Amino acid sequence: MTLLGEDLRGKRVLVTGSSRGIGAAVGTAFASLGARVALHGSGNGAGGNDAAAKLALALSAGGTEVYAVRGDFRDPRAVESAVDAAVQALGGLDILVNNAGTMVGRVSLDRIGDDFLDEVIDLNLRSVVVACRRALPALRASGGGAIVNTVSISARTGGSPGSSIYSASKAFVSTFTRSLAAELAPDRIRVNAVSPGTIDTDFHQRYSSPEKLAATAARIPLGRLGTAEDCVGAYLFLSSEALSGYITGQVIEVNGGQLMA
Numbered sequence: 001m002t003l004l005g006e007d008l009r010g011k012r013v014l015v016t017g018s019s020r021g022i023g024a025a026v027g028t029a030f031a032s033l034g035a036r037v038a039l040h041g042s043g044n045g046a047g048g049n050d051a052a053a054k055l056a057l058a059l060s061a062g063g064t065e066v067y068a069v070r071g072d073f074r075d076p077r078a079v080e081s082a083v084d085a086a087v088q089a090l091g092g093l094d095i096l097v098n099n100a101g102t103m104v105g106r107v108s109l110d111r112i113g114d115d116f117l118d119e120v121i122d123l124n125l126r127s128v129v130v131a132c133r134r135a136l137p138a139l140r141a142s143g144g145g146a147i148v149n150t151v152s153i154s155a156r157t158g159g160s161p162g163s164s165i166y167s168a169s170k171a172f173v174s175t176f177t178r179s180l181a182a183e184l185a186p187d188r189i190r191v192n193a194v195s196p197g198t199i200d201t202d203f204h205q206r207y208s209s210p211e212k213l214a215a216t217a218a219r220i221p222l223g224r225l226g227t228a229e230d231c232v233g234a235y236l237f238l239s240s241e242a243l244s245g246y247i248t249g250q251v252i253e254v255n256g257g258q259l260m261a
Helices: 002-008 021-032 049-060 076-090 114-141 164-187 202-207 210-219 228-239
Strands: 012-015 036-041 066-070 095-098 145-150 189-196 251-254
Touching: 002 228, 012 021, 012 076, 021 036, 021 049, 021 095, 021 228, 036 049, 036 076, 049 066, 066 076, 076 114, 095 114, 095 228, 114 145, 114 164, 114 189, 145 164, 145 228, 164 189, 164 251, 189 228, 228 251
Parallel strands: 012 036, 012 095, 036 066, 095 145, 145 189, 189 251
Antiparallel strands: none
């Protein structure tokens, strides 16, 4: 942690989708290591921007420089505005963590409508492309940096029934990560991804039944579901030049042995 603290201290970091779950845990960890952090919330309902703003306020009270930015990432213009707000608040950008996204709902193929398809693609796929594109000038200006995308175990397994579009959108981000890693290597911008397994956050409280989660936990070699905190180390590792400066284009699976790649 001393090495991490020295490496990440003062780094300018934007974590999208950081109102709760993995994003909140990652943003908190960066702040605890002395990074300057922008936390993004969607602004949709009580769990949106209010939660990100409250977390930012709580972390700032501890003497850390933390800001909250807002944007409904189903709208590409809101993605651009959130990135711009983070860059302005932080005075630049060194690390972009693309974590915003969700399943939206479990919908079987015969019930997938165009509106649902657009929403899942806009939120999980298009927002990542737009955020990377918008952040690129700031990352280049920093002399190099890191992009860490959040994908999912379902990008490789296909997920469970009703999650086909979500799973496919995460598979896109996995491939996009590898392609972008090669493209941005000359700029000294490393691009990697973290692929969480079944993590016990409100994501699965919304989209999975207790019986399904119990059955999944029983099949995991480590004998339990993951937590948001279980994922944090992979994000910090991939963001650290000292620890992963020769790693790019990789997807790290964090799943307790649920999938052994």
